[in-house]
Each structure stands twice: as structure tokens, then as C-alpha cells.
Amino acid sequence: KSTAASTSLSSPFNGKTIVLELGREISFKAKQELIKYLQEQQAHISYILTASTDYVLITNNVDNYKTRRAKQLGLPLVNIEYVYEYRRLPPGQTTIDINKFIMKSVEDQENFTNTGTISVIGPRANAIKINKLDLTKIKIWNSDDANLPCFDELTHCEVAKWAIFKETNDNSDVYFALELQVIPEQYYDRTMNDYRIRFRYEKQTIINDGQQKNKKVLIQYAFTDDSYEQQQLFSTYYYRVATMPRVTRIREMLPDKLGSKLLLRSLFTHRIDTQILDENVGQLIESIWLESIGDLNKMLSVAPESITLKTIIEAEAALLELKTTNDPATALRFYSLIPHRSQYNVDLIKNRRALTEKIDLCQMLRDMLTVNELTNWNVKAPIEAKYRALKCHIENIDSSTLEFRNITELIQSSTDSGEQIVIHQIFSVAKQTDAVNFCTSISNQQQL
Template sequence: MKQTTKSTSCLSPFNGKTIVLELGREIGFKTKQELINYLREQQAHISYILTASTDYVLVTSNADSYKIRRAKQLGLPLVNVEYVYEYRRLSPGQAQFDIDKYIIKSVEDQENFAKTGTISMAGTRPSAIKINKFDLNKIKLWNSDDADLPRFDEITHCEIGKWAIFKETNDNSDVFFVLELQVIPEQYYDRTLSDYRLRFRYEKQTIVGEEQQQDKKILIQYAFNDDPNEQQQLFASYYYRLATMPRVTRIREMLPDKLGSKLLLRSLFTHRIDTQILDENVCQLIESIWLESIGDLNKMLSVPPESITLKAIIEAEAALLELRSTNDPAAALRFYSLIPHQPQYNVDLIKNRRILSEKIDLCQMLRDMLTVNELTNWNVKAPIEAKYRALKCHIETVDRSTPEFKNVAKLIQSSTDR
């Protein structure tokens, strides 16, 4: 019997797949556990962390949650959980059915998934490009400092549809070129905040001189449109022109800081965390930070940290900001009522501004830990990846033979010498 089960699971479409469940409250705990157990029997890997290596995200709807938004950014297919139930109901030997119709997305995304195994961001499909109708000379380019630059809400819900970074190496300078196709999804597009839904961004950054004395010249230009075909062709035209220039190469690794829009930097930073393989030294550091943080909270607070809601944290932050600007004692009392402390940690925040800043940091730490709480239920032995993501920083080991390592070691040694 065991051999039969194993051979059947080898034929399963879930065999070897990394699956994340985002089922919300529509499916009860017991049903969810049965689903997880079944998928594991099919040799699937159930992950609680969404990364670029995830194969499927099982959902009950196309609801707007953090994981679903993140899955769309990474191009991961959202698969209706009914696919699992339908497969489970198949009789032995019965032919399998396509997963395509269970992808919760547009018709175009279902077709794209059938071809590539991923989904594309809305409004950025190369298949829709019609080069023969495109005239680059008719495209209006705006400089970043133009007074009448069209409005475009890059911060709230904008996403990166395409990007590319090129580097030109010269004798006395390096020139970086950054291309971005920025998209505001239709469901978030607000004409009162943005004049257009699509924006092409071009940046040219020339760096002259040595690292210590660099002279930078930066040019940033934009093109706005609501036609995805035209924006795609504009991106492709710039890409081809740069890719065929002498001494120019496209760079994907070791990308320089402060290059590109804030939106791109944030996207690349998140992708870097998502795809990083943590080595043992980094894991040990993260574990020590996590244990120390939880221990400090249990010692400082008079209530369990997991009992504090996000609403309470937000209101506590507002009280601290009010206190910092008004010195109103009522704001301090409100903070301590929202984040109850042990008596010995109830410090006068009006007289001690340093402690006030520390309390603001405390609220941020509680926010970060709540992020992990969603995935780990405040388990001290939570997945290391969840703890790492909550830190919102990139950590990697430095080789002992490098000058950087020796410099850090020297600084640490000097700080501990008495």
C-alpha cells in the first residue's frame, strides 16, 4: 500500500511544488488542516512565507490581502482551492484536468500561465505590442523638474511592470541607465491623485571620479500614457538602444544603491530578501535578535505582547507623536493605557525625550512582530524566514579576509576595550 501511495503522489500535480495557503476565514481550521495534510501526502511543500520560489498560492477568492498583492507583484499564480478538491475527487486512473481554468485572474493571465507558468502584471504584456504603429518622435518626454509635470501617485498602489539597469564603463566615469515601466492597477486608479495610470521612467546617472570624491550628474525623464501598448514599445525602444551601445552591459547583481525610483528600490530590496538563502551565521544572529526582543517585551509589558492589537499600536504611536509636539500629559497616559507597562517602566515621557524616542521605536517593533505573528502565532520557534522578513533589512556574512571584515572587527574590539 505504501508503494502505491508513493507512486500515485509522484504523478500528482502537487508533487515537489511549494504552496502557500491564503484561505482567510472562509475555510475553518479543521478543514484547512485536512487540506494541508492531503497536500503533504501528495509530496507538496507547504510554506508560510511567500517568496519568488513559490509555485502556487491557494486562495478562495481574489481578495485584497497582503499575500495576494505580493503574489501578484512576484507574478505567482493564484489558484482557486477548488482545484485541489476537484483533483482529490478524481477516480484512480482518471485523466487529470488543466489547472488553467482555476487561475483567479483575467483570461490573458490564464493563457500566459499555460505558456510560461507565471502571470504578468496587468497592462504590461509584450504580446499586445504593435511595433508598426509606434513613433518615438511623437512621445512627449517630461523632465523631473518640469513645473507642470503630470501627477502620478507612485507611493500608494503603484507597481513595477518592467525594469532594466545598464552600465556603461568608461576610462574616467561610469554611466548607469535605469528603465522603469510603472503601473497603477485599475482597481486602485484614482483620477483625483494621478493624471495617468502608466508611467515610463528613464534615468541616466553619470559618476565621475573615485569613490571618495564622486561627481554625479543625474537626468530623470518621464513619459505618461494610458495605452499599455505604447508604453511597452517605448520601453522596448530604449532597451534596444541601450543594449546595442558599445561598452554597455545590463546588470542584475550587485545593483548600486540610490539608483532608480523609490518604488524600484523597494521592489528590488523585497525581492532580494525573498530570494536570499540564509546561511547559518545569519540565522543565528536573527534568532538571537528575536529571542532578545521577545524577552525584553515580556519583561517590560504588563500584558502578553500577542494581546496588543494593531489598532492599539497605531493609536499609541499617535499619542506619542502628539506628546512630542504638545507635551500634553494626557497623551502620555493614553499611551500607557494602550501599551500597558510594568510599573518600573512607566517613565515620565515629558521630561525624558530619549525614552520617548525609544517608545516610538517600541511601537515599530510591535508592528514588525505582528507581521510575523500572522504567520507564526507568536511561536518562538517560528520559521527563520518570517523573522528575517520582519527585520526589513538585508543581512549577509562578510568574508574574514576582506578589509571590510577587518574594519568591523577593529571597531567592535575598540568598543569593548576598557
């Protein structure tokens, strides 16, 4: 263990913030193993590209917005072979020339493909330019301002930079979320948006009185088309918050807690893709998976794996049509597309709840089809593939937390005095659609 610890301390990845942008030739399993190895080397795996990123690990066929943005920020694009080469080093040797693996152009990619190395012209220069910004000249808008400029964050907008901080106090926690949101020029429509760049600042104060938590939220914006000015504004706020006492930066924030819908959506997907599941969550997923397959086999008169995506789409269309037309022929068409056993053939015209359940059934078949592509309908398929198909974030709540105790008390208070319930595990489940669409502006409400 001491040897492994000393090796990770001398590793070139120790303390580095790394973004992975890999092509399809790197399988999901290989990517998970790569993330695990880098974390063992004390590297931080980030999912959003920022100026504080140290390396962007890529394969030599990746060219997208993120890699182009990395070049704009002056961040090194490092071929993934650098990691593999380092792992192959003999014991005792801990250094390798990273410059041979840094991609700078299309020619570099071709050279690396042909020779396995890249010619080094010169070292990468790091320059930090210190600028002062007069905040009094920038208008700050509150989120509830009636004249708030139009800015569509969900269609084509991207998060260029973000940071989340936490201030810990005796009876309260304060969270800060900073975002720099940009609409790419090719998608910018002046008739739909007043500005192309927006800075977003959010402050959440959570007061814990021992029994319940009260939350106060402040959201503010600044708009401009000047990218330099917005970057300086972001840096100013970043420095102001980061230098406050009792404040630490959080890199692993839960996706349904803080930030804009745009940031929530980005964090949610990456969090699920890279989450390392513990044993309790794995057992829960396995139970859900087995129950779902069992219910489908019991309900349908055909094997679930025989139903194609095209058939599912047609069945969904029939159900949506049935909601408005109440046409018996449409109901028959649905049952012909998704054959049921006779005892599960219910009247979808008179029973509207059953109609809703059939729509949910189609969604379940879609999810199962997603796993089918990854696992070939293997009941013993990898637990990670099953988890990704659920499209939700599941986390085990620690029994020592206030949340666990409150839920336990609520459960115990709802049972008869003669009953005794033993609670082994409590799980927190968050769906992306719920987290993104949840209306936080209504007071005294929370997701169930």
C-alpha cells in the same frame, strides 16, 4: 551531482523566467521550498510581471491584476500542479504536457478542480510584431523640469514593465533602469494626473577612484495616454541599452540602489520574502530577536504576548495625544495599557526623549506581534519569520570588497592606538521606508 546537473539541464524550467502568484493555501514554507526547487532546475524567479516572463504559476483560485495582466500580454497561466506533477515523474522520464495545466478561463479552473486536467484546444501562438518608433516626435522631460506633468506614482500606480542593466567599465559602473508605469483606469483622476501612463528612464554613473565613489544621476520621463506608443518607447530603449557593449541585464538588484520609489517598494517586499539567508545573517537575526524579547521581558510587567494589537493602537494614540497636550492623565493611560515595571516608569511629559522611545516601543510590539502570528512566540521559531518581521533587507558584505575595506579603515581610525579591534562581519541593512523616502537629489549624501 552529474545526474542532478543533467536533469536540471533537461528540465522544462531550465532558463525560464517564472512569476509565482499563489493563493493562501500555499504556506510560506511551501513557497520557499518551491522557489528553491525551481532555482535548482535553473529557472529564474521573477517578482515583476513583464512581457519577457515565460510562465505565471498560479493556484486555481487566484484572480487579480497580475493574472489579468498576464492574459493581456499573452503569457500562459500555469497551474502549480504542473510543478508537482513533474517532480513526481519516475526516473528517466523528463517530459510532461504543459498544455493540460494552462489556465485560460474560469471554466478551465473549474475543470481542473474537478478532473485535474484542462482540455487543449490548440497550441499557443507566439507572434512578434516589429514596429519602428520615431523618437523625435516624443517629448522627453528631465526630472528637474519646472513644467513636468503631474503623475502620482505612489497612490494607485503600478509598474507594468521594468528592466535594469549594468555597464561595467575599468573605473566606473553605469546602471540603467527602465520602467513603464500605469495608473489603472478605475483610479485615474484627470484632476490629479495629467497622464495615465509614464515611461521612466534612469541612468546612474558611479565612478570609483579607489578611495571613494562619485555618482551622477540622470532621470527622464515620457508621458502619454497611448499604451501602444509607450510600449514601443520602452522596447526601443530596451533594445538600445541591451545591445550596448559590456552591458548585462540585472535581475537581482538591491532594492535601495536604483529605480523609482514605486519600483523600489515592489522589489523590496519580494526580495525579503524570497531571500535565502546565509548563516551569518541568520546568526545576526537570532541575536536581534533574543535581545528584543529579553529587553521587553525586563521592561514590561506583563508578558509581551498578552498585549493585543488593539491595545498597542490605543497606546500609540495616547502617546501622540501626549505630545500635544502634556496631560498627566494621558501618560497614566499609556502606562495602564502597556504596564511597565516601576523602575521603567519615567515622566513622559518632562522627558521628550523617553516619549519618543515609548513610541518606538509600540512599533517594536507591533513587529513582535507580526511574528507572534507566524511563530506563536516561539523563541526557536523559523529564522525566516523573524527576518520578515524586521521589515528590512540584511546582507553580509564580502570582506574582499572596497566597501568592507573602507568601513574597516573608518572603524580602526576611530579607536585608540592601544586598542585592537578584530572585525569578523559587516552587514548592509536597508529599511524600505528609508530607501523610499531618501532624498537622492541632494549631493554628497548617503544613507547611514
